[in-house]
Amino acid sequence: MNQRGRIALFLTVVFVVVGGVTAYVVNSANSYERKHDRPPSVPIDDAEVTTGPRIVFRHTGVDESYGLVATVPLDDPGGPRAFTDVACDRVDATSAEASCLRTERGVVTKFSLTEYDADWQPVDKVALPGIPSRTRLSTDGTLVSSTVFVSGHTYMQVGFSTATEIRDVGGSSHGNLEKFDLVLHGKSASPRDRNVWGVTFADDDNTFYATVGTGGETYLVRGDLAARTLTSIADHVECPSLSPDGKRIGFKQATQRDGQTWWTPAVLDLATGERTVLEGETRNVDDQVEWLDDDTLLYGLARDDQPGVTDVWELDTRTDAKPQLLIEQAWSPAVVR
Amino acid sequence: MYITLSDRPATSRRTPDGRRRRVPPIVITLGFVSLVTDISSESVAAILPLYLTASLGLSAISYGFIDALYQGVSALVRIGGGWAADRGGHPKWVAFLGYGLSAVARFFLLFSTGLAAISAVISADRIGKGVRTAPRDAMISAAAPADSVGYAFGVHRALDTAGAAIGPVIAFVVLWWIPDGYLTVMVISLGFAVLGVALLGLLVPDRPSAAPKPDRPAVRWRDVASPGMVRLLVVAGALGLLTVGDGFIYLALLDRGGFAAHWFPLLYVGTNIAYLSLAIPIGRLADRVGRAKVLIWGHGALLASYAAVAFSWNIAASTVIALLLLGTFYAATDGVIAALAGRLVPPSVRASGIASAQTVVALARMASSAGFGVLWFLFGPQVALLLVAGALLVALPFALSAVRRLDLRSGAAA
Numbered sequence: 001m002n003q004r005g006r007i008a009l010f011l012t013v014v015f016v017v018v019g020g021v022t023a024y025v026v027n028s029a030n031s032y033e034r035k036h037d038r039p040p041s042v043p044i045d046d047a048e049v050t051t052g053p054r055i056v057f058r059h060t061g062v063d064e065s066y067g068l069v070a071t072v073p074l075d076d077p078g079g080p081r082a083f084t085d086v087a088c089d090r091v092d093a094t095s096a097e098a099s100c101l102r103t104e105r106g107v108v109t110k111f112s113l114t115e116y117d118a119d120w121q122p123v124d125k126v127a128l129p130g131i132p133s134r135t136r137l138s139t140d141g142t143l144v145s146s147t148v149f150v151s152g153h154t155y156m157q158v159g160f161s162t163a164t165e166i167r168d169v170g171g172s173s174h175g176n177l178e179k180f181d182l183v184l185h186g187k188s189a190s191p192r193d194r195n196v197w198g199v200t201f202a203d204d205d206n207t208f209y210a211t212v213g214t215g216g217e218t219y220l221v222r223g224d225l226a227a228r229t230l231t232s233i234a235d236h237v238e239c240p241s242l243s244p245d246g247k248r249i250g251f252k253q254a255t256q257r258d259g260q261t262w263w264t265p266a267v268l269d270l271a272t273g274e275r276t277v278l279e280g281e282t283r284n285v286d287d288q289v290e291w292l293d294d295d296t297l298l299y300g301l302a303r304d305d306q307p308g309v310t311d312v313w314e315l316d317t318r319t320d321a322k323p324q325l326l327i328e329q330a331w332s333p334a335v336v337r
Numbered sequence: 338m339y340i341t342l343s344d345r346p347a348t349s350r351r352t353p354d355g356r357r358r359r360v361p362p363i364v365i366t367l368g369f370v371s372l373v374t375d376i377s378s379e380s381v382a383a384i385l386p387l388y389l390t391a392s393l394g395l396s397a398i399s400y401g402f403i404d405a406l407y408q409g410v411s412a413l414v415r416i417g418g419g420w421a422a423d424r425g426g427h428p429k430w431v432a433f434l435g436y437g438l439s440a441v442a443r444f445f446l447l448f449s450t451g452l453a454a455i456s457a458v459i460s461a462d463r464i465g466k467g468v469r470t471a472p473r474d475a476m477i478s479a480a481a482p483a484d485s486v487g488y489a490f491g492v493h494r495a496l497d498t499a500g501a502a503i504g505p506v507i508a509f510v511v512l513w514w515i516p517d518g519y520l521t522v523m524v525i526s527l528g529f530a531v532l533g534v535a536l537l538g539l540l541v542p543d544r545p546s547a548a549p550k551p552d553r554p555a556v557r558w559r560d561v562a563s564p565g566m567v568r569l570l571v572v573a574g575a576l577g578l579l580t581v582g583d584g585f586i587y588l589a590l591l592d593r594g595g596f597a598a599h600w601f602p603l604l605y606v607g608t609n610i611a612y613l614s615l616a617i618p619i620g621r622l623a624d625r626v627g628r629a630k631v632l633i634w635g636h637g638a639l640l641a642s643y644a645a646v647a648f649s650w651n652i653a654a655s656t657v658i659a660l661l662l663l664g665t666f667y668a669a670t671d672g673v674i675a676a677l678a679g680r681l682v683p684p685s686v687r688a689s690g691i692a693s694a695q696t697v698v699a700l701a702r703m704a705s706s707a708g709f710g711v712l713w714f715l716f717g718p719q720v721a722l723l724l725v726a727g728a729l730l731v732a733l734p735f736a737l738s739a740v741r742r743l744d745l746r747s748g749a750a751a
Contacts, residue, residue, distance in 0.1 A: 010536065013532070018528070024524050025515075025524070028518055028521045029521075105513045109509045109512070130601070131386055149390060150601070191714070192710040192715075194714075258453075260453060
């Protein structure tokens with residue numbers, strides 16, 4: 001082929017590629033708008049957001065309310081939901097306030113933690129260094145934790161870590177938990193690859209639990225905020241969640257399946273160390289579980305056939321119970337008792 | 338710079354101001370191939386963490402594995418790419434294979450949902466990158482007049498880095514417009530990859546690098562290991578061991594909180610912008626004062642960036658200064674070392690020579706990152722950076738004296 005022929009062919013390729021890609025982009029934008037222009041397919045409660053015992057969650061129906069925080073009464077979780085006008089990726093709430101992790105899209109995509117009061121008015125906002133993963137408030141709402149995934153998109157270089165910190169609500173940060181003194185199996189340790197994630201608070205506003213990952217292993221640590229220490233109390237525990245009575249830890253237990261990590265919900269009794277893997281749930285649960293009551297776990301699961309749509313399931317910890325659908329089109333449940 | 342339409346190797350010619358030199362058209366075209374390919378790869382790289390966590394529901398830890406894979410694979414196949422280009426005498430088609438492999442990988446990315454599938458596709462993409470780098474750089478080196486190789490590489494790297502800066506912006510604008518548009522970004526990425534392959538395949542002339550094929554001898558590594566080259570490899574490898582890389586610099590800035598935390602996702606953009614604005618002037622400077630000298634002084638900028646972070650008095654100011662210095666470091670090293678290496682070996686093993694230098698640097702930097710991680714957790718970021726800065730300060734004078742004669746050998750104006 002001569003030079004002129006090659007130029008002509010190149011221009012044809014440019015024409016086809018630019019035309020094809022443009023058509024695809026415009027089509028997907030239209031289809032996005034169409035899908036997000038309709039009212040939710042689930043029942044809606046037009047009244048004010050309930051103030052009684054409730055479950056607060058992120059609505060994930062593909063509709064005009066996608067991503068907004070909604071609530072349902074605790075005694076009717078499958079019933080109509082009431083919407084706030086606040087959008088969050090992860091949310092936790094107490095009767096007095098809420099914490100909300102958010103991806104702020106734009107030419108510059110940024111991430112933030114916002115604390116809200118009971119009327120969903122923002123109280124405080126801080127920037128986060130990475131993609132929202134977990135957030136928890138302490139029961140009385142004085143402490144808030146956040147775990148983000150620092151993707152550290154770097155030039156020519158690997159840069160990966162989680163960043164987990166605890167803040168005084170409306171106040172300052174206690175710093176990245178990686179800087180706390182770490183004790184593994186009774187020995188002081190400072191492995192360079194440690195990551196900390198998934199905080200859950202005890203009622204005394206000083207004790208908390210979290211996962212420490214290092215050397216391919218995970219540990220359940222008990223943290224002491226005042227002493228700035230993390231002490232391992234069990235192995236192979238991820239994303240702990242303390243039960244309302246403070247006696248048990250709900251978590252996800254990792255196994256290998258088809259060469260991939262597969263997480264199954266499990267419960268650890270803190271007094272006896274007895275561990276129960278809830279194999280009634282056969283799907284891969286990658287979430288920090290929440291306790292509906294002292295015997296029931298809640299967690300979100302993505303739908304296989306609908307990207308971005310998730311449901312909240314409940315699982316009884318007492319028997320070989322099967323999971324039950326609790327709230328459809330929902331994610332990141334937080335129980336306000 | 339101005340572009341000629343001639344297909345002949347451009348000769349160095351001075352315009353009336355006595356400064357401007359021609360950049361061969363093939364370098365410009367290769368620059369645009371890299372630009373669209375970098376838009377393609379960096380747009381996906383920018384959204385991949387969000388895609389994996391938000392859309393596929395994979396957790397952060399799984400991503401760490403992918404990221405290591407993503408970055409680590411390409412160094413090792415690079416030598417193979419260089420060797421194949423020298424052996425066959427058709428660097429263009431080896432590079433084409435590399436670009437083509439990455440484009441095919443982008444196509445399969447559209448259909449990958451599991452972590453294993455995505456890892457496989459991304460490894461294929463990185464293998465493609467490893468294969469194409471040395472042959473492409475050998476083509477730039479062969480096309481450029483001896484007294485402006487640094488300039489030619491500067492032009493190429495500026496275009497390349499412009500693509501790396503544009504890619505994430507395109508990706509985030511699409512996600513802003515279409516919040517669940519991850520697949521849309523991947524389709525756009527595939528489009529740019531195809532454009533890069535078409536541009537290379539159709540508009541870059543395949544100029545056999547040296548003798549016609551029947552006469553080509555096997556690649557002799559003894560030719561690659563010329564005394565000057567060995568010296569360069571040792572010096573570049575030693576300095577690579579003291580290069581902790583910008584990932585840690587960003588994390589060290591993040592560690593100080595405030596300004597840096599807010600802009601953390603964007604720090605690499607700042608570095609890229611500094612790099613692309615400085616690549617051409619520093620490439621020309623290298624042609625004038627000596628490429629090896631500029632390569633070493635570039636590590637001086639790296640040292641200064643460690644100091645700016647470690648002695649930070651004002652976090653905003655030290656962030657800006659550190660990014661500027663990191664950009665200077667890349668502008669003075671990435672293209673310059675290829676320019677230097679390509680001229681220290683006989684033309685018949687040019688791609689292998691460039692590949693050797695790049696691989697040594699990449700492996701040394703990987704080792705350095707592992708070592709720096711240990712220092713970081715033993716002493717904290719500040720002391721760790723100061724330790725490396727101290728070592729670099731001691732090493733630089735030795736490096737300067739070791740490479741003094743290389744600039745004469747590589748044919749740059751002294």
